[in-house]
Amino acid sequence: MKEMHMTDQDNTGINITHLARLGRLAIPASSHASTAQELKNIIAMIDAMQSINTDGIEALSHPLDSEQLMRADVVSETVSRDNFQNNAPKTEDGYYLVPRVID
Amino acid sequence: MSAGLEAGEYTSVELTEAHLTDIEQRNKQSNSFITIAREHALAQAKAADVKRANGKATLLTGVPIAHKDIFCTKGLLTTCGSKMLSNFYAPYNSSMVERLNGAGIVTVGKTNMDEFAMGSSNENSFFGPVTNPWDRSKVPGGSSGGSAAAVADGLVACATGTDTGGSIRQPAAFCGITGLKPTYGRISRYGMVAFASSLDQAGPMTRTAEDAGLMLSYMSGFDRRDSTSARREDDWLNAIAHNGIPKLVRPLTIGLPKEYFADFANTEVIEAAQAELVKNGHTFKEVSLPHTQAAIPTYYVLASAEASTNLSRYDGVRYGHRCENPTSLQDLYERSRSEGFGEEVKRRILTGTYTLSVGYFDAYYIKAQKIRRLISNDFDKVFEEVDLLMTPTSPTPAFRLNKHTHNPVEMYQQDLYTVPTSLAGLPALSVPCGFVNSLPIGMQLIGPAFREDTILSVAAQFQQITDWHQRHPGESA
Numbered sequence: 001m002k003e004m005h006m007t008d009q010d011n012t013g014i015n016i017t018h019l020a021r022l023g024r025l026a027i028p029a030s031s032h033a034s035t036a037q038e039l040k041n042i043i044a045m046i047d048a049m050q051s052i053n054t055d056g057i058e059a060l061s062h063p064l065d066s067e068q069l070m071r072a073d074v075v076s077e078t079v080s081r082d083n084f085q086n087n088a089p090k091t092e093d094g095y096y097l098v099p100r101v102i103d
Numbered sequence: 104m105s106a107g108l109e110a111g112e113y114t115s116v117e118l119t120e121a122h123l124t125d126i127e128q129r130n131k132q133s134n135s136f137i138t139i140a141r142e143h144a145l146a147q148a149k150a151a152d153v154k155r156a157n158g159k160a161t162l163l164t165g166v167p168i169a170h171k172d173i174f175c176t177k178g179l180l181t182t183c184g185s186k187m188l189s190n191f192y193a194p195y196n197s198s199m200v201e202r203l204n205g206a207g208i209v210t211v212g213k214t215n216m217d218e219f220a221m222g223s224s225n226e227n228s229f230f231g232p233v234t235n236p237w238d239r240s241k242v243p244g245g246s247s248g249g250s251a252a253a254v255a256d257g258l259v260a261c262a263t264g265t266d267t268g269g270s271i272r273q274p275a276a277f278c279g280i281t282g283l284k285p286t287y288g289r290i291s292r293y294g295m296v297a298f299a300s301s302l303d304q305a306g307p308m309t310r311t312a313e314d315a316g317l318m319l320s321y322m323s324g325f326d327r328r329d330s331t332s333a334r335r336e337d338d339w340l341n342a343i344a345h346n347g348i349p350k351l352v353r354p355l356t357i358g359l360p361k362e363y364f365a366d367f368a369n370t371e372v373i374e375a376a377q378a379e380l381v382k383n384g385h386t387f388k389e390v391s392l393p394h395t396q397a398a399i400p401t402y403y404v405l406a407s408a409e410a411s412t413n414l415s416r417y418d419g420v421r422y423g424h425r426c427e428n429p430t431s432l433q434d435l436y437e438r439s440r441s442e443g444f445g446e447e448v449k450r451r452i453l454t455g456t457y458t459l460s461v462g463y464f465d466a467y468y469i470k471a472q473k474i475r476r477l478i479s480n481d482f483d484k485v486f487e488e489v490d491l492l493m494t495p496t497s498p499t500p501a502f503r504l505n506k507h508t509h510n511p512v513e514m515y516q517q518d519l520y521t522v523p524t525s526l527a528g529l530p531a532l533s534v535p536c537g538f539v540n541s542l543p544i545g546m547q548l549i550g551p552a553f554r555e556d557t558i559l560s561v562a563a564q565f566q567q568i569t570d571w572h573q574r575h576p577g578e579s580a
């Protein structure tokens with residue numbers, strides 16, 4: 001918990017560089033302070049829930065405690081690669097293109 | 104409209120053409136539509152006329168409607184209000200769209216919305232804000248603001264929306280229409296762009312409760328492709344197309360949760376609605392939902408956490424926006440996402456990333472899930488005493504554009520009365536029940552799980568004895 005509170009360049013206690021990297025977002029250094037302040041305000045609002053006593057309460061991950069449905073592990077539909085790749089920004093010979101990963 | 108089609112007063116092609124012309128002329132004023140689907144709609148209308156001629160029409164055959172731009176529609180853009188998906192053509196229809204298509208409905212377009220359904224004012228759309236038909240300087244609410252404004256403007260009689268924390272009910276209230284968020288699992292989420300999967304639910308936005316019930320009967324049903332779809336057989340739902348919304352067989356006990364009225368300024372409007380329902384024999388009882396105030400923080404932890412996970416799929420590789428000249432894979436991800444997502448979406452991704460981080464997971468995410476249980480238990484307890492609940496839908500009527508845009512925390516408070524129901528997965532609807540300063544006010548009816556019949560029946564009865572739902576923008580309120 002302490003590590004996350006260590007700051008890069010602001011006094012909010014929130015490390016935007018680290019969070020942005022985890023969220024795969026590029027946030028310019030010039031907006032780190034304002035972003036951290038906004039996030040701090042949101043966290044302060046959220047922290048109001050800490051006053052609720054939840055001892056002995058089971059977490060509810062899903063409304064109505066519904067059960068996950070299962071199905072047999074058999075092919076039920078076919079997909080067309082071309083159809084799906086129509087939306088891809090860059091493809092070649094059925095492959096998705098990305099910048100070079102291995103030199 | 105359905106009766107006119109059945110009586111042969113007009114064909115679906117004529118009706119659709121009239122709707123399209125109206126939308127094309129008036130959309131500039133409201134910006135309700137992101138896509139106007141002229142060719143697609145006329146082709147569907149032609150098919151609907153054939154279907155009717157062959158004696159295979161349903162009550163919805165040939166009726167023009169609009170879909171919120173969050174539902175995948177084959178052959179039409181599905182943008183989710185985002186630059187990220189501004190060129191995205193879904194390769195398939197969502198299950199709900201498929202069901203309505205099967206009933207012979209005509210899709211005239213896709214409606215504007217807050218980006219990825221994150222917002223309460225429709226100001227977070229990449230395609231610009233929507234204006235409120237009752238006062239163009241006010242917001243229509245969000246995130247289904249385009250659908251709500253389109254119905255209120257009379258551009259369509261019915262539209263679809265989605266509700267994660269109030270996104271059907273609050274815009275319905277702001278625009279003076281009827282909006283139903285069904286029980287979680289009632290309508291398939293397959294092909295509905297995901298925001299917070301344990302909360303997202305599709306629903307109808309219409310002028311009347313009867314129309315909402317009819318739409319619900321065609322939109323809902325078990326779907327194997329959605330792992331959280333509810334397997335239900337409700338006779339009343341199957342019978343709506345023939346019998347309409349079930350008639351109430353006895354007076355009901357309606358709970359008024361005191362926490363929802365503590366800071367609500369326009370109680371006289373709700374009290375007047377209450378008086379109307381008393382005339383029909385219903386009784387009211389004050390009840391308590393003690394964890395109501397914890398709902399907003401709980402919701403913003405859970406919804407943001409789920410959003411940050413769901414939105415990780417936008418990587419600039421498979422579909423969606425891709426930045427120019429990426430120097431590395433990391434650069435491709437980061438710049439594509441930063442350019443493609445708007446400010447509020449990035450804010451929620453960061454909030455979700457924070458609360459899911461090592462060291463914070465238990466303190467925020469698990470804590471919020473425990474409070475979610477307490478909130479759900481509160482509802483279970485009051486439904487032992489009352490048949491349904493009645494509350495205001497929103498703390499205020501529609502507010503002016505830009506009022507809360509610079510203060511996210513202030514904006515989040517708009518969902519105060521709608522979020523608890525979402526966390527508990529319960530059905531709730533908003534119906535117009537009066538005006539304050541010429542702006543519509545919505546009343547929310549909340550029912551036990553899978554008892555949409557109860558809240559729809561009370562709403563339909565209320566609409567038989569009042570005419571708030573028949574008021575139109577431009578007429579004197």
